Every structure is written in C-alpha cells, then in structure tokens.
Amino acid sequence: MADGSGQLLAISDLHISYAENRDLVNEMTPGSDDDWLIVAGDVAETVEDIRWALKTLASRFRKVVWAPGNHELWTHPDDPVTLRGVARYEHLVDVCHDLGVTTPEDPYPVWEGPGGPVAVAPLFLLYDYSFLPTGCATKSEGLAYAHKTGVICNDEHLLHPDPYPSREAWCRDRVAETERRLEALPEHLPTVLVNHYPLDRHPTDVLWYPEFAMWCGTQLTADWHRRFRVSTMVYGHLHIPRTTWHEGVRFMEVSVGYPREWRSRPEPPGRLRRILPMKGISR
Secondary structure (H helix, E strand, C coil): CCCCCCCCCECCCCCCCHHHHHHHHHHHHCCCCEEEEEEEECCCCCCHHHHHHHHHHCCCCEEEECCCCHHHCCCCCCCCCCHHHHHHHHHHHHHHHCCEEECCCCCCEEEECCCCCCCEEEEECCCCCCCCCCCCCHHHHHHHHHHHHCCCCCCHHHCCCCCCCCHHHHHHHHHHHHHHHHCCCCCCCCCCECCCCCCCHHHHHHHCCCCHHHHHHHHHCCCHHCCCCCEEEEEECCCCCCCECCEEEEEEEECCHHHHHHHCCCCCCCEEEEEEEECCCCC
C-alpha cells in the first residue's frame, strides 16, 4: 500500500441464490491489488454457495473480512449441511479459514492503507428482541404483535440457537465476549466495526414494517460507537443502502438486497462501498 492506492471496501446481503446476484459477485473486482473487502453477512443460505462466493472474492482482493448474517446461520432445507446453531457457525468459520478469509474468531486485522491505521473488527452478535414495537414491553408482546401483522422473520423457523436455550441467550454471550475483545484493543487505535445488524437502533426507523426491528440488533451495543473509537459502523440486513451519521459517527448500510429491490434503484447494483479513505465523503 506504499503508493496509497488501496481502499477498504464493503458489501453485504449478496443473496447469491438469485442468479442475478451471483452474476453481480462474478463482476466484483478490486480497483487495485491492495484493496480489502468487507462482507457483512447474508452471502447465501447453503454452505456450498457461501464457499463459492467467498472463494471468488478472496481470489481477487488482498483481504476479505466476513461477518455472518442470519441467512448463513439458517439450517435450510435445501442445504445438505444440517448443522444447527453454534456448530453451524463454527463450521462456517472453518470454511473461511480454508479460504484465508478473516472471521469474528480471528485477531482483528489493522488496515494500514489510506485513512489508517484502523482496526477492522468483524462481529457476530445476533439480536435479543430488545428493539420492540411501540407499545410492547416484552418479547412475547412484540412477537404477538408481529404475528397479527404477518411480519415474522424466517429466523423463527430456521435459525436455531443450539446449544443455547434461545437466540437472545446466544446474543448476550456473544456481546459479552466481543465487548471484552474490543476493550483489549489499544486505546489510541480507531476502529471500523462490522456487524450484520446496526449497533444502534436508529437505522431501523425507516423500516416499512417497524416490527421487523426486533430481528435487527440489540440495545446492549447502543453506546459502542462512542466507547470503541468507531470511524465507521458497517452493517447490512435492512436492504436499505445508505449512510447516516449518529453522534458524529458514520453508519453505512452496504447491502445489495434482492433483485426485486435493486432493480428499482437508480445506482448500479452490486456497487462496492468505500469505507476508507474518507476523502471526498461529506456529511
């Protein structure tokens, strides 16, 4: 990166079970030999498809950094790999290690290119149903409301928390362990935090179906952008690609989404989002 040409780029929600989205991945290339690529989850539902996409990208970019989405964690009826919960996640981590892809279980790499040094931290945190609909005080009330509206995430049927008793218990454990790791980073080092879900609830305010926010994160991370010197918080999941600023911190939703969604947008689909350097990026 001596010539300053490298970029830290990001994408999420590739959903390559759609042929059009698979074609987009085939077309993704770096701008230079020094570019890194963040993949913030929801690559696909089957291990074979996840492996293909990450292998394709890892062969082109100097480094690929992956954080899992909910779709990777599904035990899908179309996937011959029938592992559930933690066992499935650990299997995906092994797949990434075979490909040289950085995961949330690895030391956080430091981007030394333009805009660095910055620790790039892929996170796996899940959600705990704390982003409740207005007027609901408990998970049970929130789910009852969602059932009335018909807006239920497929996670309820396909994302198993084994051996944890619930997804929120798994979430709490992941948050506590990740918090310890982030606290151990050097105090002077800025971070780019990468999670499939936003670390603060504000990006969900534009959802057409606000009750879906229950499957979009946890209040336990609401202050992480302040506590951990965050340069940019990179996320996906919402399929609403945009940049917001919250308490002076940039939040970037970097998803591709489903073909029916991206066909209606004016910008080209599958565009890699530049995280660093921030030159020329205004608030």
